[in-house]
Amino acid sequence: MQTLIKNGTIINEGQMAEGSVLIKDDIIERIIPKGEDLPDVSKVIDAKGSYIIPGVIDDQVHFREPGLTHKADIYTESRAAVAGGITSFMEMPNTNPQTTTIEALNQKFDIASRNSLTNYSFYLGATNNNLREITKVDPLNVCGIKVFMGSSTGNMLVDQPEALANIFREAPTIITTHCEDEATIRQNTKLFKEKYGEEMPFRYHPQIRNAEACYKSSSKAVELAEKNNARLHILHLSTEKELSLFNSNIPLEEKRITAEVCVHHLWFSEADYDKYGSRIKWNPAVKSEKDRNSLREALKNNLLDVVATDHAPHTLEEKSNPYFKAPSGGPLVEHSLIAMMEMANKGIFSKEMVVEKMCHAPAKLFQVEKRGFIREGYFADLVLLSPNDSMVVTDESVHYKCQWSPFSGTKFSHKVTHTFVNGHLAYSNGTFDESKTGNSLRFNR
Template sequence: MPTLIKNATVVNDGNVFEADIRISGQRIEQISGGIEARPNDKIIDANGCHLIPGMIDDQVHFREPGLTHKGSIATESRAAVAGGITSYMEMPNVTPSTTTIEALEQKFALAAQKSAANYSFYLGATEDNLEQIQRLDRKRHCGVKVFMGASTGDLLVEHPQALDAIFRDSPALIVTHCENGAIIEQNKQRLLQKHRILTIDDHPLLRDEEACFASSSYAVGLAQKHQAQLHVLHITTAKELELFEPGSIQHKSITAEACVHHLWFHQQDYTRLGNLIKCNPAIKYQRDRDAIMQALHTGQIDIIATDHAPHTWEEKQVAYDQAPAGLPLVQHALLSLFDHVKSGRMSLTQVVEKTSHNPAIRYHIQERGFIREGYFADLVLVDMKAPSLVRHDNCLYHCGWSPFAGHEFSSQIKNTWVNGNLVFANQHVSHNPPSAMRLEFV
């Protein structure tokens, strides 16, 4: 059914303006003031609420296949559209790891049946799958993920020759998790000499700025050497920011990302939340959080993502050294950014730039990330004046909990459209039949 959104406050391309939007099929047909309704239009009165392009989350872990006790493509994509995320790119550290083109395509087939949001998947790099990396198709695959010294099993890539070959030969964008394993081990031994048992308070000391900077600078050096396309994920320290150029994302070959939890939490929150906010790289210090926020303004940080990584409540209720790293975020990511808008730390146009426009530009995503006539209708209607109280029992994550529980956000996601289909309304997700699509790149 064609949809006519009336009286919306549109946020797009650095502007905020009043307009009506007509959706026809999967796409935006018309953007104008005073669009007249047609007999078969479904009319939605935005009543002045803000209409933005859906968030494109370039870093999530939806846990399928093999880890579905934590989450699945179906459950986590439903939480994502409830949070205004209309497209995502998912990571290869599942079971078995996604390290072949065949395994990669199997995940696309799963998503075609289950996903509520548009999707793409990364191939995981190993020290001996260069032939698979070389088979990546830049028009069909979002990139290759390289865990540089901060993973286990076959996804850990540390050998200099293997890394050099990946940066030399990858036909697709290289995205990296940058922490230096040798420095982390040195930090661990030093901390154990001080006290026999590590606690959550040691986490930012264990995975400190030197571990991050040593790996990030190594990745940047390799990209410069081979003129490779590099995107460094989840920057957590002020020191790393010196590696990245300020300014517009246009024409950059090396870019950087921040994640919503690193813009929200800092080391003092470990006392209250403990293992619930244990993640890698670690949430660090207030000075780092503030420097990352400032880097959003300078353009040294180009993209905001989630690194959504759910674990069960029981898995988090153990000793620090046994607790897995990661936290669920997709349902509340945009809401956390709108709180920054309310506090004056960010602008609405900046939120849209970092979560929608810039991911579309960096990944060369076809006809998404902007509110433009002819583009896919991936849209989110936000009421900036309606609060949202987070409780564990109103989370859509399979794990059933949120680190934001007890916090009342200042805004509310009202509606989410994916390819013109209304998939979230009245606090309810519906995507039958599935309307999500495989992302394509140009």
């Protein structure tokens, strides 16, 4: 089976050039520069006027299965991801039951093998007392260990110093952390609840989950990683203050401590709370414009290494509660790529940098096998983007199970038209081909 994507503009490895890509079965067989003869194959897609990029690898999503499937599930959210140009995801452990045992982890892989339209991997969640399970993790198959060093549900808050030390010393693969100091948040919550009551405006969310709470926890994680020579990846950075913890002078492949930023922290600021309310209530919180602009600069300067979504759906009914009862998190996988390209259109980033941070860097950081780049011999995870095909997001148009988006009402200039997963055209101009599922990611570790 051969497919030729011809006459597109390939954005890959820091360059933008016209060319064509030949797919054979699930592999990129040839990259053909403009001017060279094209092979005669039966299936041809004319990409003239469009960008051809590697499939996005999202290193942080919450697809809610098992146990929370009234909000989302692996099938629905992987479907939305494909529509957004995401071809691989790494999913978080705070499901029900929580993914804190190898048995629960294997059950998720089994569900995904049947239902995910994209490639997949899953984190094992750490607790104060599951070190034995952590040490059983296969680094070749499992993306990482997730440690909640901030507010979480059930017993997933890891706050015992001995447990943290053991995890950072003995984890067999990369440790990813949610960093917010629980004591600081509890104290701030008490003060604001006393002052404003249950109907507190959402604009105070970044004052409860403030920069100090983030920095106190992030700096502790960095200290633990340095002491134990652990491989640490801090998720969803949200403050300027935390940027001092990272180093931009080391090639990504050599870094022992890395950092992620999410699309919503690059797009929104605290000035947006009065308009969007609970729709932009995330943990960590969207903070000041100064924080947002510093995160943008840090991404360009390589203090921050990857861009992800922290896709975390809730129903609109749940999100419609007053501040203290409204859950944090929102759906993003369908629009993260085009939101980043919109910022590139505005001159905030280059398009080459968007591809670097959403496709290449996650592959390098997690050592994903043969994905994240347009290279001959790599898996054919490819996305076609039309740069002049504007679209307005509405709640009715999204593919999320929760049926809403924080970007509702936003006009984007780019549109994902085609998404290939392992050479299979899974999405084409609004139509899905669900005849094939994605593959479990493998890691070169």
